[in-house]
Amino acid sequence: MAVEMMRLILKPAGADEATAAAKQIWVDLAVDSETGQSTGPFPAWGRVGDWQQPGTLVPFTLMMDGRMDTGIYASDDQRSDVLEIRKADLGEGKTIVLKSGSDTSNYVIESLKPLIG
Numbered sequence: 001m002a003v004e005m006m007r008l009i010l011k012p013a014g015a016d017e018a019t020a021a022a023k024q025i026w027v028d029l030a031v032d033s034e035t036g037q038s039t040g041p042f043p044a045w046g047r048v049g050d051w052q053q054p055g056t057l058v059p060f061t062l063m064m065d066g067r068m069d070t071g072i073y074a075s076d077d078q079r080s081d082v083l084e085i086r087k088a089d090l091g092e093g094k095t096i097v098l099k100s101g102s103d104t105s106n107y108v109i110e111s112l113k114p115l116i117g
Helices: 017-023
Strands: 003-012 025-032 044-050 053-062 095-100 103-114
Touching (some): 003 017, 017 044, 017 053
Antiparallel strands (some): 003 103, 025 044, 044 053
16 A cells, blocks of 8 residues: 555536635545555544634644534534545546535546655
């Protein structure tokens, strides 16, 4: 198994440019280059939002079950969002589902690039 540290940038499917920027998700995680899937047992790190709109920025730890843990100051509801990326096929243009309570949103992988190299 060959593992690479990758940065994925996901944008909400069908969103206008301003909304897509404010809700984009960046995730740094280990990817098995043979299967194209996220590997573990390590958590991954990321953030939601746009650097140019500080009020939109929310850092998180992506747990192995896909929960986006936004930290001690978040409510239980805020820490229960699930990004279904752990067993997904990872590649540019692929769709990833974000579950927030009973709501789901589709995100598209805009880019997938090595962190080192």
